[in-house]
Amino acid sequence: MNALTPSRLRELKRDATVRPFDLAQQLSIPEAALVEADLSLGAVRLDSTIGRLIPAVQRLGEVMALTRNRSCVIEKLGTYNEFHDGDHAAMTVDAEIDLRMFPRQWVHAYAVEAKDDSGTRRSIQVFDAAGDAIHKVHLRTESDLAMWDALLTDLALPDQKTMSDFAERPAPEGARMADDKVGILRAEWSRMTDTHQFNTLVRRLKMNRLGAYRAVGEPFVKPLVTDAVPAMLEAVRDRDQQVMLFVGNAGCIEIHSGPIRELKPMGPWLNVMDDRFNLHLRADHVAEVWLVDKPTKRGAAISVEAFDAEGALIFQCFGMRPEKGGDAEGWARLVEDLPTPVAP
Structure with missing residues (x-):
């Protein structure tokens, strides 16, 4: 070649x-x-x-x-x-294009x-x-x-010819846990008043998101089967739920806020094909799904979160807040109906 x-x-x-x-x-x-x-x-x-x-x-x-x-x-x-700029994080805040951007990665x-x-x-x-x-x-x-x-x-930058010397891609982190800190995790989880406190908490305890979910257990998190992902998308569509769906990587998170109308599976792909919003999800990449309940001053922030086999976050889906037109009780009922693993 x-x-x-x-x-x-x-x-x-x-x-x-x-x-x-x-x-x-x-x-x-x-x-x-x-x-x-x-x-x-x-x-x-x-x-x-x-x-x-x-x-x-x-x-x-x-x-x-x-x-x-x-x-x-x-x-x-x-x-x-x-647009709101920042040294560590920037954002655009709009009903349609809603982004969280992390400049170090750009x-x-x-x-x-x-x-x-x-x-x-x-x-x-x-x-x-x-x-x-x-x-x-x-x-x-x-x-x-x-x-x-x-x-x-x-x-445009002055140099338009030199090929870049790209860095090595970081290895996947996987789940990071600290067994001796689980009691602290559970105690401080129950005292959270804002979902943004979660990242600070798990970093301080030398864990990461997936490691914390595996460690903390019920009533804070509950495992779901991988088929819960298409079941959730279908239920959001069928029950006319308003959701906030977060998809991203280390440098940018993009958020859809609103309903899901048109689902079109194709092979391993689960596709949302709405007029101004498309989603393309490799269902066969989903290895773990968690139902997560974080306390906040405005009530429980309940999410469905999917991870791949290497422990990377694929997406998070929350019910839209009531003040934005969401139905918190309807979302809670929807996620409670999602399939869980059969006990051995």
């Missing part, structure tokens, strides 16, 4: 019948390397600073926001409104133009140090092309 030079990668992309994520997996290269093969040929290396990039994206108007991990992809149509960014039979496709693509996708923005017919041109002028 020829060496994977930029010209060879362009050939492979041209002939590929799979998406770039899957092609990169097949070639055992970072997905960002596929983008860089087109530097000066449709790809432009950009300043990845969130405080510069997101305001420029907002000026594009309506776009599609895409965030993924290995097992799940979320896509939302809308505009990047209400290392490589590109503007990409690609022509096909339907015309020119334009996107902003952001990757971490290892070249794994963090977040993508796809322009729509309604997007402002004058602002796209301005973005390219304002954010």
Whole structure:
């Protein structure tokens, strides 16, 4: 096989019948390397600073926001409104495009133009140090092309030729537990008043999310079977529940708030195909599912959370808060009906 030079990668992309994520997996290269093969040929290396990039994206108007991990992809149509910058975390707060972004992970960014039979496709693509996708923005017919041109002028970096030296991808962490701290975990869990206190708690106890769930036990968490995932999506649709569905990676979390209307399973994929919200979930990647109950000042925050075989979080789903139009009692009944493992 020829060496994977930029010209060879362009050939492979041209002939590929799979998406770039899957092609990169097949070639055992970072997905960002596929983008860089087109530097000066449709790809432009950009300043990845969130405080510069997101305001420029907002000026594009309506776009599609895409965030993924290995097992799940979320896509939302809308505009990047209400941007709040920060050194450690940034966000956009909107009914449609609702993001939590972590600047340390936003290392490589590109503007990409690609022509096909339907015309020119334009996107902003952001990757971490290892070249794994963090977040993508796809322009729509309604997007402002004058602002796209301005973005390219304002954010293009001087070096548009040198290939990046991508870092090694970190090994999956898996579940991290501290058996001697379980009593403290249970006591402090019961005293939580906000869900954001959870991350601080488990870090202080030298655990992580999955390790804490495995350790703490009922009444705080309850294991569900993997079939609980399609059952939950179907029940949300059938009972007209309003939910908050979180999908993300180390650099970006994208949130859908609202109902689920159209479910279309296809092979291993569970797909939501709503007008302005799509979800693509590899059901066969789901290895553990937990029903989680965290106390808050506004009442219980109850979630269904799925993890893959390596312990990575795939998604979290909460009932929408009542003040946002949710039905807390209906959500509690829905999750109680989800299937649990049969006792041995």
